[in-house]
């Protein structure tokens with residue numbers, strides 16, 4: 001159904017009800033002022049034009065009100081995180097009480113593991129996918145060591161089979177059959193950063209729970225990209241960042257999900273801070289810690305409002321576009337990219353991301369023969385912003401909020417040229 005022509009790409013953009021959203025973003029330009037082909041929203045999402053207004057509003061409240069901004073501000077800082085909750089909950093398919101924006105991803109993962117990784121002498125192992133993002137692996141290994149467990153014994157890797165790139169669910173089933181009684185936690189990236197493979201979150205959760213394991217997901221590459229339907233999966237917890245597909249700026253705060261069945265569970269360990277304390281008595285001080293119910297109860301500190309303002313701007317943009325519409329466009333846009341790559345019929349490149357749209361988000365991972373990194377360098381020189389991940393992959397992610405079919409077409413033309 002796709003066609004390999006600029007006219008076709010332009011027609012798709014003309015017919016795209018979301019096309020106007022591109023103008024709501026700052027698109028990076030080259031030295032001559034020409035827009036670059038930005039396909040790197042999987043690493044750092046672009047800046048919505050409204051973000052500076054949202055941040056300026058908070059700066060003005062701070063300038064004009066000082067400390068009174070906590071209660072007198074247009075968006076008072078005291079409950080500021082609550083202004084993000086509903087829209088964020090929709091993006092990850094959760095109930096508002098299950099979601100909170102706080103800290104950053106790796107910090108949240110540690111906090112969640114304090115609560116949901118409670119090893120015993122016999123049930124203490126953790127399963128991660130074999131090529132998990134390094135920070136996830138470091139988190140898991142250091143948590144094992146913190147409990148006196150050697151990662152060589154405590155860590156089980158869910159690996160692709162020899163000669164394959166993707167993890168098979170049936171192999172995870174095998175791991176559970178063999179080691180289920182020893183496993184305490186499954187900690188899986190919802191969408192793998194390297195291959196772009198999205199895992200079946202509900203099936204993984206059901207499998208883990210069948211063996212009495214806790215199940216958590218890292219949605220760094222899922223949030224704002226796929227719909228993880230977190231509540232329905234039944235996962236115990238999830239964490240994500242907001243600087244990739246959620247366009248909230250470098251190093252911005254992360255999101256955290258705790259399933260509602262844990263909302264009032266006092267048996268869970270928890271590292272506590274005053275922002276997780278009962279709002280009614282938080283400022284009475286000198287009280288015993290009284291955790292807020294739900295995900296909010298895991299907050300530690302009063303949050304950085306300027307970063308939250310950027311998240312609010314981004315979430316308002318998502319809400320205006322509608323996540324379902326975005327996902328629909330994303331499937332088509334990535335399908336178009338896949339079609340154009342297939343058309344090249346060039347064995348110097350090989351897409352390792354799953355073919356099935358339900359098993360991926362917008363990213364395609366292009367494996368380069370002989371790990372020839374110069375291909376990525378040449379693409380960059382030609383005005384394409386993508387990224388290279390060792391050992392041999394160029395990641396390309398057309399984001400439906402600001403990328404166009406024309407972007408995808410021009411990318412493929414440039415790739416064709418550099419492959420020659």
Ligand SMILES: Cc1ncc(COP(=O)(O)O)c(C=O)c1O
Nearest residue numbers: 104105106133135136193220241
């Ligand atoms: C899958 C995954 N996990 C963890 C991280 C680390 O995130 P942070 O630096 O926000 O802790 C990243 C960062 O890109 C990531 O992609």
